[in-house]
Amino acid sequence: MKHFIPFIVAGDPSEEVTIDLAIALEQAGATILELGVPYSDPLADGPIIQRAASRALKQGMTLTTALELIGRMRKKGVKIPIIVFTYYNPVLQLGEERFFALAQQNGANGVLIPDLPFEESEHMRMLGDAYDIPYISLVAPTSHERIAMIASQAKSFLYCVSSLGVTGIRDSLPTQLHEFLQQVKRYSRVPVVVGFGISNAQQVEQLQHVCDGIVIGSAIVQKIEQLQDELINIDTRQRALTAFSQYVAALIEPLKKVENNESETTITTTKTVPTGQTD
Amino acid sequence: MLTLPNERGRFGMFGGKFVPETLMRPLADIERQLHEALADPSFHAEYMHHLYEYSGRPTALTFAKNLTERLGGAKMYFKREDLNHTGAHKINNAIGQALLAKRMGKRKIIAETGAGQHGVAAATVAARFGMECKVFMGEEDVKRQALNVFRMKLLGAQVIPVTSGNRTLKDATNEAIRYWVEHCDDHFYMIGSVVGPHPYPMMVREFQRIIGEEAREQMLKVEGKLPDVIIACVGGGSNAIGMFHPFLDDDVECIGVEAAGKGVHTTEHAATITKGTKGVIHGSLTYVLQDEHGQITEPYSISAGLDYPGVGPEHAYLATIGRVRYESVTDEEAINALQMTAEAEGIIPAIESAHALAKAFQIAPLRSSDEVILVCLSGRGDKDVQTVMNYLEGSEPR
Numbered sequence: 001m002k003h004f005i006p007f008i009v010a011g012d013p014s015e016e017v018t019i020d021l022a023i024a025l026e027q028a029g030a031t032i033l034e035l036g037v038p039y040s041d042p043l044a045d046g047p048i049i050q051r052a053a054s055r056a057l058k059q060g061m062t063l064t065t066a067l068e069l070i071g072r073m074r075k076k077g078v079k080i081p082i083i084v085f086t087y088y089n090p091v092l093q094l095g096e097e098r099f100f101a102l103a104q105q106n107g108a109n110g111v112l113i114p115d116l117p118f119e120e121s122e123h124m125r126m127l128g129d130a131y132d133i134p135y136i137s138l139v140a141p142t143s144h145e146r147i148a149m150i151a152s153q154a155k156s157f158l159y160c161v162s163s164l165g166v167t168g169i170r171d172s173l174p175t176q177l178h179e180f181l182q183q184v185k186r187y188s189r190v191p192v193v194v195g196f197g198i199s200n201a202q203q204v205e206q207l208q209h210v211c212d213g214i215v216i217g218s219a220i221v222q223k224i225e226q227l228q229d230e231l232i233n234i235d236t237r238q239r240a241l242t243a244f245s246q247y248v249a250a251l252i253e254p255l256k257k258v259e260n261n262e263s264e265t266t267i268t269t270t271k272t273v274p275t276g277q278t279d
Numbered sequence: 280m281l282t283l284p285n286e287r288g289r290f291g292m293f294g295g296k297f298v299p300e301t302l303m304r305p306l307a308d309i310e311r312q313l314h315e316a317l318a319d320p321s322f323h324a325e326y327m328h329h330l331y332e333y334s335g336r337p338t339a340l341t342f343a344k345n346l347t348e349r350l351g352g353a354k355m356y357f358k359r360e361d362l363n364h365t366g367a368h369k370i371n372n373a374i375g376q377a378l379l380a381k382r383m384g385k386r387k388i389i390a391e392t393g394a395g396q397h398g399v400a401a402a403t404v405a406a407r408f409g410m411e412c413k414v415f416m417g418e419e420d421v422k423r424q425a426l427n428v429f430r431m432k433l434l435g436a437q438v439i440p441v442t443s444g445n446r447t448l449k450d451a452t453n454e455a456i457r458y459w460v461e462h463c464d465d466h467f468y469m470i471g472s473v474v475g476p477h478p479y480p481m482m483v484r485e486f487q488r489i490i491g492e493e494a495r496e497q498m499l500k501v502e503g504k505l506p507d508v509i510i511a512c513v514g515g516g517s518n519a520i521g522m523f524h525p526f527l528d529d530d531v532e533c534i535g536v537e538a539a540g541k542g543v544h545t546t547e548h549a550a551t552i553t554k555g556t557k558g559v560i561h562g563s564l565t566y567v568l569q570d571e572h573g574q575i576t577e578p579y580s581i582s583a584g585l586d587y588p589g590v591g592p593e594h595a596y597l598a599t600i601g602r603v604r605y606e607s608v609t610d611e612e613a614i615n616a617l618q619m620t621a622e623a624e625g626i627i628p629a630i631e632s633a634h635a636l637a638k639a640f641q642i643a644p645l646r647s648s649d650e651v652i653l654v655c656l657s658g659r660g661d662k663d664v665q666t667v668m669n670y671l672e673g674s675e676p677r
Binding site: 039040041042043044046047050054057062063064087088089090091092093094114115116117118119120138139140141142143144146150161164165166 | 287295296297298299300301302303304305443444449453456457460461462463464556557558559560561562567569571572573574575576
């Protein structure tokens, strides 16, 4: 099966609900979870994820508490790999080594930093190797001759930004996207996933044949926003989680139809599959 | 010192390119074209032509005779960037970047603005060079600077109110960058200060160093020597870099003045080097006002042009190596200096520039009459009269 990689923001709308959402996503068929760390100035994000970040920041979420949340998800039985999506500045303040140590302690399986391009990320990639937490690389439609360089260092999977612009919901994806993905696949030794703008089952259907996995962020975060009051209220939470799961299941329905493995799409994150913390 | 940044866009450890992958190639394109342009005598000639013929350069060097007599001590000279077209040094950079955009075949300009000075400069050059211009401005600033918004519209620019974050300059810059990521194939992002990812801090410096180059020549002519002290205000720091840079290899004391707002001991200031810590903002590693978790905090200054939580990476570097000293001046001290300059010299400076003047007025009496202080009077204060009026009416009767 192709990878389905949902994105949610840690602490949106609350820490407890984020854990419940992670569980619901795993049950709905997510194969990897991308956990966003809220930031005051999210340059790569559109309005939906910006709003989610500011809700989470109001809850007092920090990079440290977001990493600890992964540990809590592990204790609650979340088994799928979890990739930390964070901007660079919070990592810089926490300390790069300390970041990786905490990520490892809490059972994270990768890190993705949207504002730390290849040329600036050498030290982080090295630390990622040392801590066995892969540093995920991105390529964009403007990367062109950079693709070979970036792909040569890619660990775990290579994240393709579908179109010019920030995260968000897009009605249509660029016509050159298939060509771009094929080009990236020629260079990549690791699975190629695509994200940014993908927001409905139709797009998932169209893209699944040309990539190894699909990241969906804003559409899922928007659903959480719509359900936030019911999710926060303990009496209505279960009902809201069911509605959320149904929404997600419909979104990725096309992925489940593909039973046969056309290509090897196994994503190697950590050497051992996380089984949760024992303490 | 004059050879920085290095090929990775670093001034010591500061600077760099902390941007989404999508922008790496557009930045490389700008860098390549900028180097070609700067090495091309015809580009330089065209740039100078517009500075002289359109913006009215060279700007005057004015001896502040009355203030020098009143305060005693060192002689004070003002480099009159307020006499530029549109009323501030911002036009120097806007002309340079517009010419580069034209050279790159881009006819659509994006700009961010706080108080509106850079927005007006961008809108002005866009009109002059027949370009489309979109100016991103925080919704709060749109309300506070209604007159400048209308100026930009008169000049044919589209002003886009930004509703994210706290709706001020920081958020306007975020939104301009987001828009650029989406439209980098046919838009040119005209940054207004020596901030942002490489090559912007270097590019804006190169288009502002005319300030220091002219002042140096003028000073040698009238005083027969270089100034002993140079003072300029620092928000992002473009007028200061432009003024300091041609003097960095000389034995000249340079002082950058940040906005202390209501005092650097309060939370309401914009003194980034004085009080900030190392961090990344708008694509550059520099000093930043932030909390312990790396969230950028909101700065404050009565001067919208200095009200920014970051600072140009070259300033961060010059502070670290001790070549430039960074100090700060409160709202109150700046307004007092503005009033003194208006009454004594018949010049109403911008509140930004009044920060530099306030520092000069503190230092001049302590120095001997043989010494010369050069102050960058970066802009005129017409835009600020309402703010000054509100401030004075709200404060103790004099």
